[in-house]
Amino acid sequence: MLRWSPHPSCVGLARAELRKVLADWGLAELEDSALLVLSELVTNAARHARVCHDWEIETRYVPTPGTVRIEVHDASPRRPEPRPADPDAIDGRGLILVAALADDWGVTERDDGAPGKVVWAELSLPAATGTSRGAY
Helix, strand or coil, X not given: CEEECCCCHHHHHHHHXXXXXXXXXXXXXXXXXXXXXXXXXXXXXXXXXXXXXXXXXXEEEEEXXXXXXXXXXXXXXXXXXXXXXXXXXXXXXXXXXXHHHCCEEEEEECCCCCCCEEEEEEEECCXXXXXCCCCC
């Protein structure tokens, strides 16, 4: 599990780390979709899940049979909800993009006893690819 400040620069740092992980796992072909999904989830956490001045966002990347799971943990109990975006708005489409790119996504309670939630998305692995690597 990696920890990030809720500063906008954390999005690029988290993307760089996921890029390295996917390359290590031999899954660079998932990079474009995975990085966009991660960007949207981390940006949402940084913008909307603020609960106190010293909280952090956590990311976890997990290869599962047939998928890669991207998780973003934050301390807010507020659950993200897709909303229709105004055609002229410059934001508000993040979860729509996540739903379009990921095979599945959702929100669960944290299982580590910490307050807040986990927003996750799963992307399917290419048919001929598999990995036995552990979570990062």
